[in-house]
Amino acid sequence: MSIKIEEVESDGEGCRILRVEGEVDMDSAPTLRDRILKDLQGASVLKVDLSKVDYLDSSGIAVLIQGFKQAQRSNVEFRLLNPSSQVKAVIDLAQLNQLFTIEETGS
Numbered sequence: 001m002s003i004k005i006e007e008v009e010s011d012g013e014g015c016r017i018l019r020v021e022g023e024v025d026m027d028s029a030p031t032l033r034d035r036i037l038k039d040l041q042g043a044s045v046l047k048v049d050l051s052k053v054d055y056l057d058s059s060g061i062a063v064l065i066q067g068f069k070q071a072q073r074s075n076v077e078f079r080l081l082n083p084s085s086q087v088k089a090v091i092d093l094a095q096l097n098q099l100f101t102i103e104e105t106g107s
Helices: 029-040 058-073 085-093
Strands: 004-009 015-024 045-056 077-081 101-103
Touching: 004 029, 015 029, 015 058, 029 045, 029 058, 045 058, 045 085, 058 077, 058 085
Parallel strands: 015 045, 045 077, 077 101
Antiparallel strands: 004 015
């Protein structure tokens, strides 16, 4: 299964939201990486909405870490938004919940 990535401009202050849907695995991770790196340019905040991600493997985690590190270098705030229970379990298992800022809006 492939992923679907949709950008939502949330405000005029440079905050961008990327909505990701599907499975982030070895095949789809490069697409997500390219999109994250592209959307970091000119943003002040990048939120990656993972509420509709059913599956995230180690290559997906690697992409999120790479995005986080690039955001730091670019002085952009990087947040994970509403991770699904499957994604949250992987993040917790990898003990990355202290690395990432996780925002849950309840929606």
